Amino acid sequence: MPAYLDHASTAVLHPTARDALLAALDEGWADPARLYRDARRARMLLDASRETVAAVLGARPDEVSFTSSGTQAAQLALLGTARARRRAGTRILLSAVEHSCVLHAAEWHERAGGQVTTVGVDGFGRVDPAAFAPPPDTAVASLQHANHEVATIQPVAAVADVLHAVGVPLHVDAAMSVGRIPVDVQAIGADLLSASAHKFGGPAGVGILVVRTGRRWANPLPADEREGGRVAGFPNVAGIVATAAALHARAGEIADEAPRLAGYVDRLRARLPHLVPDVEILGDPDPAGRLPHLLTFSCLYVDGESLLGELDRAGIAVSSGSSCTSDTLTPSHVLAAMGALTQGNIRVSVGRESDAADVDALLAVLPDAVARVRERAGVVGL
Template identity: 90%
Template sequence: MPAYLDHASTAVLHPAAREALLAALDDGWADPARLYRDARRARMLLDASRETVAAVLGARPDEVSFTSSGTHAAQLAILGAAGARRRSGTRMLVSAVEHSCVLHAARWHENAGGTVDTVGVDRFGRVDPAGFTPPPGTALASLQHANHEVATIQPVAAVADVLHTAGVPLHVDAAMSAGRIPVDVVALGADLLSASAHKFGGPAGVGILVVRTGRRWRNPLPADEREGGRAGGFPNVAAIVATAAALHARTIEIADETPRLAGYVERLRTRLPHLVADVELLGDPDPAGRLPHLLTFSCLYVDGEALLGELDRAGIAVSSGSSCTSDALTPSHVLAAMGALTQGNIRVSFGRESDGADVDALLAVLPEAVARVRERAGAVGL
C-alpha cells in the first residue's frame, strides 16, 4: 500500500472534522451576521467553534478570529501589529528559519519603509533568546513555535521574556505545533499567534489568528465588519466548525500518539546511518527539543527531485527541497541558515494514520533509491 509520509505538509482530514463538516453544511449554511433562525443557528456554530479553539489555545474567545489560511493569519498578525506600533518604531525581528509566509510579510514591511533584523540559529535550527534583545525602535518580533522542516522547538517563552522586558510584542507561528504538542498563548508569552487548520487534520482554507487583549493591532487591509474587523469576507462556517472539532480531538490524542510517532522517528534516526552512506540527520537529536512526528535528512551526492521521484514511484510520499516551495524544489533557507546541506534532503512526517508498515516501506526502498540516483549522477564510489 502507498505510504503517505508528508503529514507536515497537510494532515489527512480527521474523522471528527469530517463528521462536523458534513453536519455543519446542513446546519451552518446561512449568514451568521443575520437575525433570522437559520442565521442564528450558523452564528451559534461559529461562536461555539471560537470558544472551543480559544479553550485549546489558552485564549479568550474574543481574541480568536478565523482567516482564509494560516498564511493569511500570520501575515495579518505581523503587518497588523507592525502598522499599529509605528510610533514605537519600524524595526522588526524575525528568525532566519521562519516559514516563507512570515519572511514574505517581513519583506513587505521592509519595502514599505521598515527595517528587518534576522536572528541566526545554531546547527539544530534553534535561536538564542539573547539574539532577540530588541534594538531601540523595534515594533514587533516573530518566532515560530517549532520548525516546519527540521522539527526543532524554539525557546519561545524565553524569547518572549526578553522582548517583554523592553515592551516589544511577539508573534508566534504555531502552524506546525498546534495539534502536535500543547500550545498555550499565556505559557508561550505570545501576544499574537497564528495556526493553520489543515496542518492538524482540519480542512484546508481555515487559519486561526489570536490577538491578545490590550495588544495594539489594526487590520492592514481595507476594513470589514466580519470577525471583529480582523478578517474580511463571508466566513466558511462549516469548515470553521470542522477546524474546531479537529483541534479539540487532537488535544485528546496527543498524549497517546506522541510516543508512537516519536518511536517511528527514532527508528529512522537509528537505522538510516547504517543503510545509507553519507546521510546527515537534521534537527535536535534530543527528543525533548523537537516535534515528535518529523525528521529531515540529507543525502550527499543526491538530487532531491530525483530521489523524490524514485520514492514516489515506489508509492512513498515525502517532501524535498524547501518545504515552503517544494514544487519548485527551491534550496531550503532553513537548512542554509543551519549550515546544513541544502540539496538531496528528504522530510518524513508521520500522522495519526501512520503505522510501522510505513516505516518498513521507506527503509526497504530508500537505500536502493539513493543508489540509483547516485549512479545516474556518476557519484558511485565517491
Template identity: 60%
Template sequence: MPYFDAASAAPLHPVAREALLAALDEGWADPARLYREGRRARLLLDAAREAAAEAVGCRADELVFTPSGTRALHSAVSGVAAARRRAGRRLVVSAVEHSAVLHAAEAVAGGGTVQVGVDRTGRVAPADFAAALAGGAEPGTGAEQTTGEEPAAGEGTALAALQSANHEVGTVQPVAEVADLCRAAGVPLLVDAAQSLAWGPVEGAWSLLAASAHKWGGPPGVGLLAVRKGTRYAPQEPADERESGRSPGFQNLPAIVAAAASLRAVRAQAASEAARLSALVDRIRTEVPRLVPDVEVVGHDRLRLPHLVTFSCLYVDGEALLAGLDLAGFSVSSGSSCTSSTLTPSHVLRAMGVLSEGNIRVSLPAGATAADVDRFLDTLPGVVARVRAHLDAPAAVRGAEDEPAARAHADAPEPGHEDRNGGRDRNGHEDRNGDGSQGGGRNEGGDAGLVVDSLGKRCPIPVIELARVIGRVPVGGLVTVLSDDEAARLDIPAWCEMRAQEYVGERPAERGAAYVVRRRG
C-alpha cells in the same frame, strides 16, 4: 501507500469530516443574520471559537478565523506593524520562519527586518534574540540585517516573530524564554504555531499566535489568529464587520466548525500519538544513517516535533530522490534547491548551514504505522543507491575519495550524468550542460590549486565533481570549485564538514563564485 508529508497538509481527520458534513447542513447561512438559519450559524460559529480559543489558550474574543495560516500571519505582521509605527519600524524574526512571515515582513515598508540566526540544529539562542531586540545586528550575536534600510541607531522594534517549531526540520524553539525577553523589551511576539498546535498549546507570554487547520487534519480554508488583549493592533485590510474587523469576508463556517472539532479530537490523542510517532521518528533518525551511506540527519534530536524528521543525502539530486520514493509509494517533501521553483535551497537549511542536497523531510500523519516506517527504511537505501548510480556518484566518487585509482574514471565524461543533466529541467531553463562539457578538474597552479569548472551545473553535480578530484591534490593542497548554483554555497561547506575537509572560503568570480577547499585527509 504511505503519505509522509503531514507537515504540508494532513489528510482530513474523520472528526473533521463528520463535523463538516453536519455544518454544511446547519451552518451554511450568514451568522450575521437574525433569522433562524443565521442564529443557528452564529451558535456554531461561537462554539467553534470557544473550542479553538480553549485549545490555543486564549479568550474567545481574542481569536478570529482567517482563510489560512498564511493570511493569519500576513494580517498579524501588518496589523502590529501599523499599530506600533510610532514605537518603531524594525521587525525581528528568526531566520527560519515560514516564508509567509518573511514575505509579510518584506511587505511592511519601513525600518528593515533583522533575522536572528540559528545553530546547526535550527534553534535560535534567546540571547541572540535579546541582542536583536536591543539594537539590531551586533557582531557575533547571530543576528543579521537582511532587508530594508539600515535601522537608525536606537530605533525601536515594532514586532518580533518566532515559530513554535520549525516546519522543515522540526526543531522546537525557546518561545517562552523569548516571549519573556520580548515582554521585557516591550515588543509584542508573534508565534507561528502552525506545526505545533496539534500537539499542545504554546506556553509563554506571547502576544499573537497564528495557526492553520489543514496541518492538524482540519479542512483547508481555515487559519487562526489570536491577538491577546493589550496588544496594539490595527487591521490593514479594508473595513469589514466580520471577525472583529480582523479578517474580512464571509466566514467559511462549515470548515471552521470542522477545524475546531478536529483540533479538539487530535488534542485528546496528542500525548499518546506524540509518544508513538516520536519513537518511529527516532527509529528513522537512527536507522537512516546506518542504512544509507553519507547521510546527514538535520535538526535537533530531542527538542523537536514528534512526527517530523529531515535528512540530506550526499551526491543525490533531491528531485530524483522524491521521484524514486514516489514511485515506491512514499510521499515526502524536500528542501533541496532542485525541488524549489526558484532553484535555491530551503532558507531553513541555509540558515542552519547544513547539507541541502538529497534532502528529504518525513512528517508522519496521525495513525502512521511502524510497518509503514519499516517499509520506508527498507525502500530508501535502494532508491538513494539508484539515484547515485544514475549520477555515477557512489562508485566513482567514493572511489575517488578513497583511492587515486579511480581518477581515470573521474576524468571521463559519463553518459548517465549527461543524460540526466541535459534532460531534467522541469522549470523551462536552458539546458545547463548542453555542450557536453564536464569539469574534471584542471590544475592551474597558484592560489586556486586544482580548479573544477562546475559552471552551469546544478546540485549535486558541483559537490560530486569536488569529491571526484579531492583525492588528486596532496594533503594541504587546494581545490577551487567554480559554480553558479546557489546550492553550492551551502553544500560545499557542508560536504567539508561531513568529510572532515577544510572549507577555506568563497571568492567572487566572473560568473557565480569560487569555493575553495583544502584537503585535510
C-alpha cells in the same frame, strides 16, 4: 499500499472533522451576521467553534479570529502589529528560519519603507534568546514555535521574556505545533499566534489568528465588520466548525499518540545512517527539543527532485527542498541558516494514520533509490 509520510505538509482530514463538516454544511449555511433563525443557528456554530479553539489554545474567545489560511493569519498578525506600533518603530525582528509566509510579509514591510532584522540560529535551527534583544525601534518580533523542516522547538517563552522586558510584542507561528503538542498562548508568552487547520486534521482553507487582549493591532488591509474587524469576508462556517472539531479531538489524542510517532522517528534516526552512506540527520538529537512526528535528513551527492521521483514511483510520499516552496524545490533557507547541506534533503513526517509498515516501506526502498540517483549522477563506490 502507498505510504503517506508528508503529514507536516497537510494532515489527513480527521474523522471527527469530516462528520462536523458535513453536518455544518446543512446547519450552518446561512449568514451568521443576520438575525433570522437560520442565521442565528450559523452564528451559534461559529461562536461555539471560537470557544472550543480558544479553550484548547488558552485564549479568550474574543481573542480568536478565523482566516482563510495559516499564511493569512501569520501575515495579518505581523503586519497588523507593525502598523499599530509604527510610532514605536518600523523594525520587524524575526529568526532566519521562519516559514516563507512570515519572510514574505517582512519583505513586503521592508519594501514599504520598514526595516527588518534577522536573528541567526545554531546547527539545530534554534535561536539564542539573548540574540532577540530588540533594537530600540522594534515594532514587533516573530518566532515560530517549532521549525517546519527540522522539528526543532524554539525557546519561545524565554524569547518572550526578553522582548516583554522592553515592551515589544511577539508573534508566534505555531502552525507546525498546534494539534501536535500542547500549545498555550499564556504559557509561551505569545502576544499573537497563528495556526493552520489543515496541519492538524482540519480542512484546508481555515487559519487561526489569536490577538491577545490589550495588544495593539490595526488591520493592514481594508476591513469589514466580520471577525471583530480583523478578517474581511464571509466566514467559512462549515470549515471553521470542522477545524474546531479537529482541534478538540487532537487535544485529546496527542498525549497517547506522541510516543508512537516518536518511536517511528527514532527508528528512522537509528537506521538511516546504517542503510544509506553519507547521510546526515538534521535537527535536535534530544527528543525533548523537537516535535515527535518529523525528521529531515540530507543525502550527499543526491538531487532531491530525482530522489522524490524514485520514492514516488515506489508509492512513498515525502517532501524535499524548501518545505515552503517544494513545488519548485527551492534550496531550503532553513538548512542554509543552519549551515547544513541544502540539496538532497528529505523530510519525513508521520501522523495519526501512520503505522510501522509505512516506516518499513521507506527503509526498504530508500537505499536502492539513493544508489540509483547517485549512479545516474556518476557517483559510485560509496
